[in-house]
Amino acid sequence: xxxxxxxxxxxxxxxxxxxxxxxxxxxxxxxxxxxxxxxxxxxxxxxxxxxxxxxxxxxxxxxxxxxxxxxxxxxxxxxxxxxxxxxxxxxxxxxxxxxxxxxxxxxxxxxxxxx
Amino acid sequence: xxxxxxxxxxxxxxxxxxxxxxxxxxxxxxxxxxxxxxxxxxxxxxxxxxxxxxxxxxxxxxxxxxxxxxxxxxxxxxxxxxxxxxxxxxxxxxxxxxxxxxxxxxxxxxxx
Numbered sequence: 001x002x003x004x005x006x007x008x009x010x011x012x013x014x015x016x017x018x019x020x021x022x023x024x025x026x027x028x029x030x031x032x033x034x035x036x037x038x039x040x041x042x043x044x045x046x047x048x049x050x051x052x053x054x055x056x057x058x059x060x061x062x063x064x065x066x067x068x069x070x071x072x073x074x075x076x077x078x079x080x081x082x083x084x085x086x087x088x089x090x091x092x093x094x095x096x097x098x099x100x101x102x103x104x105x106x107x108x109x110x111x112x113x114x115x
Numbered sequence: 116x117x118x119x120x121x122x123x124x125x126x127x128x129x130x131x132x133x134x135x136x137x138x139x140x141x142x143x144x145x146x147x148x149x150x151x152x153x154x155x156x157x158x159x160x161x162x163x164x165x166x167x168x169x170x171x172x173x174x175x176x177x178x179x180x181x182x183x184x185x186x187x188x189x190x191x192x193x194x195x196x197x198x199x200x201x202x203x204x205x206x207x208x209x210x211x212x213x214x215x216x217x218x219x220x221x222x223x224x225x226x227x
Contacts, residue, residue, distance in 0.1 A: 004158070031213070042205050042217035043159070056214050090159065098147065099212045101166045106151075106159040 002027075004093050004107035012113045013081050021076040021110045025093030031055075032074040033104065034066060035090040043090055049074050078112075086114045117142045117210040119218040127224040134193040136221045138206030141187060147209035148189045150180055153220075154202045162204075165189060176200070201225045 005024045013019050025032050031050045035043035045058035049068035068074045072093075078085055088111050092104040122137040140148060150162040163174025170182045180191045189206060206218040 035217075040220075042219050045214060045216065048213060056211070058214075092159075097213045098209055098215065101147075101164075103161055103164065104215075105161075108156075108158040 004091055004105050006089075006091050006107040006110050008110060009108070010111045010113075012115065014115050015081055015083060017081050017114075018077065018079045019081060019112060021078075021089050021091075021112070022073065023076070023091030023093075023107060024073045025091075026095075026105045029093035029095045029105070030072050031094045031096070032068060032072065033092045033094075034074070034076045035092065036060070036085075037088040037090055037109070039087070046076070081114045083114050086112060088112075117208070117216065119206050119208045119216055121204075121206050121218040121221045123221050124219065125222045125224070127226060128196045129226045130198055131195050134191070134196045134200065134223065136191040136204050136206075136223065138189045138191065138218060139187055140189060140206070140208040142208050142210055146182075147215075148180075148182060149207040149209075149215070150174065150178070150189075150191050151205045151207060151217075152202050153205065159205070162191070196223075196225045198225050198227065 007022045033048040034046040037043040047057040048055050052068045063079045065077045088109040090109045091107045094102045094104045096102040118141045120139045148165040151159045163172045165172050165182045173179045178193045204221045207215050209215045
């Protein structure tokens with residue numbers, strides 16, 4: 001089992017550009033959550049996908065959007081990049097609701113640098 | 116407001132001495148609490164979780180945490196620190212059915 005995988009590992013973009021990050025969940029998992037971790041801070045929840053729909057959303061602007069595919073993999077898209085979007089973007093998957101005691105498994109992250 | 120506070124941004128201990136990482140939470144939801152560890156250039160790993168069973172929770176690598184409702188605390192401890200324990204530690208609280216929030220993190224240094 002490969003666990004949660006993310007691609008690419010590193011990415012450099014310039015202000016105003018658009019970026020797409022990808023995540024494959026752990027085998028058997030159907031829920032994917034995305035987090036942004038700025039340097040020296042804890043991860044901040046962006047949104048969660050389940051059954052190909054956005055189920056929950058954190059306090060992030062509409063420039064952040066996502067998608068989940070039938071195979072449960074997911075993409076995070078960020079438009080009109082700002083310098084402040086530079087961060088480690090983490091994907092987490094779970095095999096059911098956290099409220100039922102299920103655990104989130106995290107990928108290694110994608111390091112995005114905006115110049 | 117729902118929140119999680121980690122009282123120390125950095126903790127330094129000598130190898131072989133006890134570790135205490137402090138966490139206080141605020142949640143109007145039935146609390147589920149977690150501790151995660153993040154080693155440099157590695158993903159977040161779950162150390163332990165509390166989900167309303169026993170208040171003393173044992174995790175991996177000798178870590179444990181005690182849920183104290185009266186103090187709204189969930190401090191992480193380990194009797195004897197090892198060099199490999201040096202990492203960033205995050206206290207996490209579930210704030211809705213399927214959403215969690217992370218604390219700001221505590222950086223643990225272990226001195227040989």
